[in-house]
Amino acid sequence: MIRPQTTSTPAAPPGGGDERASTIRAALAGRALVFVGMMGSGKSAIGQRLAARLGLPFVDADAEIVAAAAGMTIPEIFAKYGERYFRDGERRVIMRLLNAGEMVLATGGGAFMDPRTRERVSARGVSIWLDADHKTLMKRVRRKNDRPLLHTDDPEETLRRLLETRRPMYELADIRVESRDEPQDVMVEEVIDALVAQLPRIDAARKAQKKDFAKAMTHLHLERVHADQGATHRETIHVALAGRSYDILIGAGLVEEAGAHIARIAPGAACAIVTDENVARLHLPTLEKSLTDAGIRYTTIIVKPGEGSKSLATFGRVCDEVLAARIERRDLIVAFGGGVVGDLAGYVAASVRRGSRFVQIPTTLLSQVDSSVGGKTGINSPHGKNLIGAFHQPSLVLADVDVLRTLSLREYRAGYAEVVKYGLIGDKRFFEWLEADAEAVFHSRAEQICAVAVSCETKATIVARDETEQGDRALLNLGHTFGHAFELLTHYDSARLVHGEGVAIGMACAARFSARLGLCAPQDAERVAKHLASVGLPTEIRQIPGFDSDARAILDAMYQDKKVEGGALTFILMRGVGEAFIAKSVEPGEVLSFLNDELLRA
Incomplete structure (x- = not known):
């Protein structure tokens, strides 16, 4: 894992030895300084020197993305998975980096284009746009061949179009500093000047915005406000398996939309919903309405909650009921519940008619971040847990964070243990984020979505390398x-x-x-x-x-x-x-x- 870096550029020591550095650090109050701008604008080089001058850690978001992708370079990520995949990962990396407090963070040229990233930067940092003209940028990027967006027949014209498209978004940054062909220490001084001059203005403007927002919301029910905020925030994780790839959709309101998503991946298919008594009581009507609205024929099979249902007896009963409902191989079995239901229904799907398609709709944090992803299905034996089963991948996973609100604190904590696991096995930065902001993961929808997405992304990457646990998939244990x-x-x-x-x-x-x-x-x-x-x-x-x-x-x-x-x-x-x-x-x-x-x- 890439750790925060600092440079050894000679500079006055922070604090008492440099009054302006002390002023800036005091004004940050736990926030990050975030450099945005085009490729070649100098974000990393100037950011490193500024961090050394202020006595702050420096982090390069691109380096973090490369580390998270097991060392694949950014051009390799673009070539293998495409720009959309890269942007999704970039957004999640920046989101959790910004929870780590004071630092200087250099972002990729396209990061600030995402409105969710801009919102996160505004909430947790101060954005600095390094504005370089086309001629200066072209001169700098010609030195390297690691810019995947410029691998075109006319890179100069491509860069010009990118600059024109992105400029309106960059103009939303808190501070603008012109990036010129000057010594980097000169540019650092200009950034410091701008921070000292403009941080008070930025803070005053944000306080006014919060006051106006609070006034506008006075007559609205607070829970409704929180429910509406971020309602469209979605993450998609792709599990790349030859011939059996599928998506994990993470966000709010997905149970209400399940029928539409199922109809999209399996037009004309019927469904057998397997769920337990607790989930049926709380959420089944929403799912059934969604399937009805989408014109999908379905049957519902309800089992007892708890590990006792992962038995040969319950497995046999569910198989019989699926067959009695005339569910064919082209139809779908829907696992609607926590890990017990997911494991049981998945094994039924792997077995009925020698293999049927199925969809996971996990309803606990534990199942959203772990058991619903990767295709492990099975039941228990008196000799041990999950000793009878099969690898059988779902066709789709819908992780609706809204259903987590009905979990008891004990159940939520149990799921959080699996979230922590992903930081411990190979993502120190993620663990540090959890240490710094665990409370938000328990109470904030945005942080829940991020935590589920990072966990699923980590597992998806490992599963793509080792589907049947012949190698490093065992790390997940x-x-x-x-x-x-x-x-x-x-x-x-x-x-x-x-x-x-x-x-x-x-x-x-x-x-x-x-x-x-x-x-x-x-x-x-x-x-x-x-x-x-x-x-x-x-x-x-x-x-x-x-x-x-x-x-x-x-x-x-x-x-x-x-x-x-x-x-x-x-x-x-x-x-x-x-x-x-x-x-x-x-x-x-x-x-x-x-x-x-x-x-x-x-």
């Missing part, structure tokens, strides 16, 4: 070897332990075990447990109500884990936050000793 053992030993009693809680304890255990083996610093393990505990998640075995199994029983339960190969234990361990790896043939004696100590933790 961080904490699960421990967690599944705890679930098995509590007999899947959700009153005592739900899956996400098991994963939270498991991730904390994995981090502490890694530190014990000398793989990561003890401070990293403490940091993981501290963040999980800060949102109310358990992090120690003793926090499982009534847990009385000993270390040997836990170890025996671990041997039922799907990652066991040739009788040898495999764990997902950590070299640090964002640096998980697959550890094979872990010594059982080391595990047993660690578990004994964990059970004795005060």
